[in-house]
Amino acid sequence: MAKTVIPFGPQHPVLPEPLQLKLVLEDDVVVEAIPAIGYVHRGLEKLTELKDYEQSVYIVERVCGICSFMHSMAYTRGIESIMNIQIPQRAEYIRTILAEIARVQSHLLWLGLLADSFGFESLFMETWRYREDILDIMEMITGNRVIISANKVGGVTKDFTDEHIKFILDTINRLEEKIKDVENVFLNNYTVKQRLAGIGILTPEDARELGALGPIAKGSGIPLDLRTTGYSAYKYLDFEPIVDNHCDSYGRTVVRIKEIYQSFQLIRQAISKLPSGEIFIPVKGLPNGEVISRLEQPRGEAIYYIKTNGTKTLSRLKIRTPTFANIPTLLKMLPGSRLQDVPVIVLTIDPCISCTER
Amino acid sequence: MANMLNIVLKNFLKKPKTRLYPLKERDSFERTRHKIHFETADCIHCGICQRKCPADAIKVNRAEKIWELNAYRCIICGECVNVCPKKCITMLNKRRDVAENKKYISIKKVD
Numbered sequence: 238m239a240k241t242v243i244p245f246g247p248q249h250p251v252l253p254e255p256l257q258l259k260l261v262l263e264d265d266v267v268v269e270a271i272p273a274i275g276y277v278h279r280g281l282e283k284l285t286e287l288k289d290y291e292q293s294v295y296i297v298e299r300v301c302g303i304c305s306f307m308h309s310m311a312y313t314r315g316i317e318s319i320m321n322i323q324i325p326q327r328a329e330y331i332r333t334i335l336a337e338i339a340r341v342q343s344h345l346l347w348l349g350l351l352a353d354s355f356g357f358e359s360l361f362m363e364t365w366r367y368r369e370d371i372l373d374i375m376e377m378i379t380g381n382r383v384i385i386s387a388n389k390v391g392g393v394t395k396d397f398t399d400e401h402i403k404f405i406l407d408t409i410n411r412l413e414e415k416i417k418d419v420e421n422v423f424l425n426n427y428t429v430k431q432r433l434a435g436i437g438i439l440t441p442e443d444a445r446e447l448g449a450l451g452p453i454a455k456g457s458g459i460p461l462d463l464r465t466t467g468y469s470a471y472k473y474l475d476f477e478p479i480v481d482n483h484c485d486s487y488g489r490t491v492v493r494i495k496e497i498y499q500s501f502q503l504i505r506q507a508i509s510k511l512p513s514g515e516i517f518i519p520v521k522g523l524p525n526g527e528v529i530s531r532l533e534q535p536r537g538e539a540i541y542y543i544k545t546n547g548t549k550t551l552s553r554l555k556i557r558t559p560t561f562a563n564i565p566t567l568l569k570m571l572p573g574s575r576l577q578d579v580p581v582i583v584l585t586i587d588p589c590i591s592c593t594e595r
Numbered sequence: 596m597a598n599m600l601n602i603v604l605k606n607f608l609k610k611p612k613t614r615l616y617p618l619k620e621r622d623s624f625e626r627t628r629h630k631i632h633f634e635t636a637d638c639i640h641c642g643i644c645q646r647k648c649p650a651d652a653i654k655v656n657r658a659e660k661i662w663e664l665n666a667y668r669c670i671i672c673g674e675c676v677n678v679c680p681k682k683c684i685t686m687l688n689k690r691r692d693v694a695e696n697k698k699y700i701s702i703k704k705v706d
Contacts, residue, residue, distance in 0.1 A: 291647075292647070293649075294649075295649040295670065295672050376624050376627055377625075377626065378626070380624070380626040380627050380628035380673070
């Protein structure tokens with residue numbers, strides 16, 4: 238049969254970000270997908286070689302518009318380990334709580350986008366309305382909704398008051414009830430299930446071989462979660478990585494919904510153990526050395542390679558974001574699927590292209 | 596079906612989720628970062644805010660006692676507010692007005 242090539246993106250209604258996939262089709266079945274990235278390269282890695290290492294916190298925050306807090310967390314943790322700084326324990330806990338709040342908002346955003354990708358507008362709006370409550374927490378504590386600028390080399394800039402803690406607990410208790418309604422639609426509704434179950438299959442062997450990360454690996458039955466290594470305050474918290482054995486789009490949805498509940502649990506645990514004391518220690522001297530800093534973002538593991546030479550600026554910063562590592566798994570999932578399922582499959586890896594291209 | 600009717604009836608009786616924006620504005624939180632405010636009276640024009648600003652949005656001219664802010668470059672991170680030794684720069688939680696032009700906001704100290 239004759240083959241047709243359809244360019245999917247860089248401008249496409251379902252993807253706000255410029256990822257291009259050249260889809261080779263036979264009838265309406267995808268035979269091959271060829272990716273092309275490079276439409277939103279901004280040169281942020283190079284910019285850190287021109288700015289002060291403390292100013293670069295604000296640059297790496299702008300790598301991603303969704304998991305921005307975790308980018309700055311990976312960077313500051315890297316610089317702190319080069320300079321041998323032990324930050325106060327309260328700061329570690331505050332970072333952990335803010336990271337989990339950021340994870341919840343990212344997963345809610347993704348659930349909304351997924352609903353939008355199969356044309357369920359009201360579910361999309363409902364999910365994003367819940368996300369607004371999470372963003373209110375961020376705004377109340379740090380003063381901004383997404384790019385919160387709460388990290389600093391040596392600790393955090395914003396402290397929690399009793400009023401904030403009460404607000405966080407009230408909000409997550411209220412949201413937990415509401416998200417159960419949405420969960421019911423995502424996991425049990427007949428129409429939604431038809432669009433997710435059996436679509437975009439990735440076997441555990443393929444996931445392992447192609448280096449799948451985050452919810453994609455967990456949705457294929459691999460318990461891969463960097464938080465279990467116990468960085469920051471995770472070593473004091475009790476949790477197990479969430480795994481699902483469906484190995485398809487449905488499995489990845491299950492993982493992300495369960496991770497929202499897990500994050501709520503982690504926030505509650507961290508708040509109950511929150512120590513008192515300082516949130517910041519002054520930093521003296523300049524960093525000299527190199528380090529690899531890793532942490533678990535909503536989409537998977539991010540790797541920061543930081544090299545400094547004892548001057549104010551960095552000599553090299555290299556960021557490997559989870560989406561970049563997940564693109565090969567996407568190319569494995571697409572062949573054999575039908576054209577109408579392509580948007581859903583692309584969304585299940587939660588692509589963040591501006592992250593990938595920095 | 597009964598469940599759906601229930602939801603529809605509930606939604607009829609509920610308050611609307613949105614607000615009538617120009618008439619009713621959203622309240623900001625105490626820490627919300629909206630606008631940089633500068634008081635020239637105590638300023639010593641030391642230039643620390645200029646050096647610390649990650650976006651190069653602030654210009655300080657010590658000789659002529661001028662403090663300038665480019666609102667289009669400013670990312671409202673609050674670094675200048677934290678480092679100012681005389682606490683001349685403050686963060687307001689009121690919304691920023693619409694700019695008339697893209698020039699620097701220039702404030703000159705008059706003795």
